[in-house]
Amino acid sequence: MENIIEVKNLTKEYKNKLALDNLSFEVKKGEILGLLGPNGSGKSTTINCLLSLLSFKQGNIKILGKEMEPNAYDLKKEIGVVFQEIAVLEELTVYENIDYFCGLYIKEKEKRKQYIEEALDLVGLIEYKKFYPKQLSGGLKRRLNIACGIAHKPKIIFLDEPTVAVDPQSRNNILEGIKKLRKEGATIIYTTHYMEEAEILCDRIIILDKGKILAEGNKDSLKKLADIEEKITVEIKEIKKENLEKIKTFKTVEEVNINKNILTITYKKGKNNLEELMKFLKQNNITYDKVFSERPTLNDVFLNLTGKDLRD
Amino acid sequence: MFSHNFKYTLKILLKNKILLFWTFAFPILLGTFFHMAFSNIENSEKLKIIKIAIINNENYQKEELFKNTFTHLSDKKNKDRLFSVTYTNIEKAKKLLEEKKITGYLIFEKENIKIKVNENGINETILKNIVDEINCNQDIIKTLLNKNIHYQKIQNIITQNEVKLNNITSKNLSYTMIEYYTLIAMTCLYGGILSMFITNYKLANTSSVGKRTSISPIHKLKMLLASLLASYIVQIIGIAILFMYTIFVLKVNYSSPIPYIILLALLGSLAGLSLGISIATLIKKDENTKTGILISITMLGCFLSGMMGITMKYIIDKNIPILNKINPANMITDGFYSLYYYDTLNRYVLNIVSLLLFSICMILLSYKGLRRQKYDSI
Numbered sequence: 074m075e076n077i078i079e080v081k082n083l084t085k086e087y088k089n090k091l092a093l094d095n096l097s098f099e100v101k102k103g104e105i106l107g108l109l110g111p112n113g114s115g116k117s118t119t120i121n122c123l124l125s126l127l128s129f130k131q132g133n134i135k136i137l138g139k140e141m142e143p144n145a146y147d148l149k150k151e152i153g154v155v156f157q158e159i160a161v162l163e164e165l166t167v168y169e170n171i172d173y174f175c176g177l178y179i180k181e182k183e184k185r186k187q188y189i190e191e192a193l194d195l196v197g198l199i200e201y202k203k204f205y206p207k208q209l210s211g212g213l214k215r216r217l218n219i220a221c222g223i224a225h226k227p228k229i230i231f232l233d234e235p236t237v238a239v240d241p242q243s244r245n246n247i248l249e250g251i252k253k254l255r256k257e258g259a260t261i262i263y264t265t266h267y268m269e270e271a272e273i274l275c276d277r278i279i280i281l282d283k284g285k286i287l288a289e290g291n292k293d294s295l296k297k298l299a300d301i302e303e304k305i306t307v308e309i310k311e312i313k314k315e316n317l318e319k320i321k322t323f324k325t326v327e328e329v330n331i332n333k334n335i336l337t338i339t340y341k342k343g344k345n346n347l348e349e350l351m352k353f354l355k356q357n358n359i360t361y362d363k364v365f366s367e368r369p370t371l372n373d374v375f376l377n378l379t380g381k382d383l384r385d
Numbered sequence: 386m387f388s389h390n391f392k393y394t395l396k397i398l399l400k401n402k403i404l405l406f407w408t409f410a411f412p413i414l415l416g417t418f419f420h421m422a423f424s425n426i427e428n429s430e431k432l433k434i435i436k437i438a439i440i441n442n443e444n445y446q447k448e449e450l451f452k453n454t455f456t457h458l459s460d461k462k463n464k465d466r467l468f469s470v471t472y473t474n475i476e477k478a479k480k481l482l483e484e485k486k487i488t489g490y491l492i493f494e495k496e497n498i499k500i501k502v503n504e505n506g507i508n509e510t511i512l513k514n515i516v517d518e519i520n521c522n523q524d525i526i527k528t529l530l531n532k533n534i535h536y537q538k539i540q541n542i543i544t545q546n547e548v549k550l551n552n553i554t555s556k557n558l559s560y561t562m563i564e565y566y567t568l569i570a571m572t573c574l575y576g577g578i579l580s581m582f583i584t585n586y587k588l589a590n591t592s593s594v595g596k597r598t599s600i601s602p603i604h605k606l607k608m609l610l611a612s613l614l615a616s617y618i619v620q621i622i623g624i625a626i627l628f629m630y631t632i633f634v635l636k637v638n639y640s641s642p643i644p645y646i647i648l649l650a651l652l653g654s655l656a657g658l659s660l661g662i663s664i665a666t667l668i669k670k671d672e673n674t675k676t677g678i679l680i681s682i683t684m685l686g687c688f689l690s691g692m693m694g695i696t697m698k699y700i701i702d703k704n705i706p707i708l709n710k711i712n713p714a715n716m717i718t719d720g721f722y723s724l725y726y727y728d729t730l731n732r733y734v735l736n737i738v739s740l741l742l743f744s745i746c747m748i749l750l751s752y753k754g755l756r757r758q759k760y761d762s763i
Contacts (some may be wrong), residue, residue, distance in 0.1 A: 087762055121763060125602050126589050128759040143758030149602040160593035164400040176389045343532035
């Protein structure tokens with residue numbers, strides 16, 4: 074598949090502190106690439122370098138086969154950005170905000186009008202188009218922020234943590250909107266520190282930490298990097314020590330922990346573990362309330378790679 | 386794209402209540418305050434004749450131009466009489482001054498004229514200005530004589546000199562005029578808030594909206610130019626409203642040629658615009674801090690140029706003249722002042738050129754920041 078973005082050896086320093094360490098990656102046409110990492114891992118810095126807003130020490134960035142520079146206006150026409158901070162004008166209504174930013178790309182009034190309506194529909198703001206930003210909730214403002222960045226129908230869209238501090242309804246709306254944009258043919262670079270979002274949305278994920286790429290691939294290939302295959306959590310009333318020791322002897326068990334009434338068992342392999350455990354609990358008359366079985370998450374991958382939690 | 390940016394900048398500026406307050410409402414409120422506070426003082430002082438003494442020595446008798454001017458300005462038949470002059474010796478003059486029976490006295494020495502006053506105030510300033518003006522004209526006449534210009538021509542110049550001190554009469558001299566001049570200067574410079582606000586919206590390192598506009602496919606300077614033109618127009622509208630309010634509501638008589646007033650207001654606004662751009666680009670602080678800095682600079686400039694009393698302008702002019710030479714508020718105030726009080730345009734032109742230079746300097750200082758497209762951090 075055609076490479077839309079090519080980044081080679083991108084290195085960025087802030088006052089002698091390394092922010093991006095020799096990053097190299099590509100973004101394929103039509104895919105959603107996720108940049109996943111904790112706060113300060115270099116996600117936004119990467120995007121700002123790609124957009125030529127930040128200077129960098131070394132490296133090469135090509136977008137649509139051309140060198141990305143501040144005055145590469147033909148490339149900028151094809152790009153839409155939704156920044157982490159809300160970038161709207163408080164003095165303009167929802168409609169006027171979208172019209173203003175869209176008007177920086179699209180000259181024709183009629184075409185612009187149609188694009189604005191479509192953007193409003195995409196983010197679910199049609200009924201709010203005469204509202205001023207200060208009249209909108211945080212979630213609705215985020216949706217407006219997105220509409221302002223994508224109304225001109227760009228081929229490449231950068232979304233920098235668009236769902237930070239957003240209510241669940243707005244989050245679902247935003248994620249659905251992003252899926253629609255991809256369906257319409259856009260290539261999307263999506264940064265987040267919410268692993269669930271990356272899992273739901275992204276075709277490929279790059280895990281970043283301290284400006285370095287730790288791992289890259291689709292969610293299934295990344296999950297293989299986690300040490301565990303399954304984690305079972307049981308809310309238990311009481312369990313004897315000898316029974317805990319017996320569980321530890323199960324073939325695929327990696328670790329057993331009990332914290333107050335919560336029993337957590339992690340497995341190296343993931344077949345028939347739940348069935349085996351249930352059988353054991355019944356045979357030994359151990360009463361329990363709730364049981365959860367989880368497959369490894371990207372957080373487990375991150376934990377395995379860095380020794381710390383993604384949310385830290 | 387130019388019209389798109391221009392239209393939306395107008396909309397943004399005219400919908401921002403804080404900006405409208407500082408550029409439109411605040412000057413009108415302050416003007417009203419000046420009117421209420423000073424008009425009574427002025428009325429009570431309007432008919433006062435300034436009492437002075439002149440040491441009637443040999444040197445004074447040789448100063449024809451001074452003699453004629455003071456005789457004319459102290460003539461009881463003159464409806465525009467300004468002075469009441471006592472011709473006396475130095476001891477009596479000193480005593481009169483000590484007893485505060487006169488504002489000051491003049492001693493004519495061989496080479497120069499000394500003005501002795503005890504206080505700084507409007508009367509002392511008028512006395513000093515008149516002596517300076519006569520001195521200046523005398524120098525011109527001497528120069529002409531040295532160049533063998535015909536006597537009759539010089540005589541004509543002397544005759545013209547009598548009206549050269551334009552409007553300096555007890556009837557026309559307005560104590561509060563300087564307040565209105567500084568008020569206009571303040572409004573011109575407050576226009577900088579508009580340009581600062583707009584510039585912040587165009588630079589990636591100053592606002593999130595700036596980041597968004599920086600990644601658009603339009604040249605930054607072109608976009609900025611359209612927006613600054615809109616902010617300049619809003620600023621001019623603000624000045625025009627203030628002028629109309631002071632002329633038609635407060636009945637202020639600027640009594641200067643309108644084109645000169647307009648030119649001064651346009652250049653004053655340009656100075657404010659450039660000051661706003663430079664604060665936006667050179668100071669790396671949040672918008673509120675920048676606004677505070679701009680308002681502080683403007684208020685200090687207006688204070689030094691006489692907003693709280695002409696004495697301050699006189700003190701600065703006398704002791705630290707460089708401060709008022711680089712003070713844009715003083716350039717505007719002094720421009721109006723010179724239009725009102727002088728027939729010649731020399732001082733006015735100097736102020737016009739100074740404002741232009743100030744604006745160019747500010748734009749040049751900001752140029753690097755305005756052109757910059759990549760940042761070390763944002």
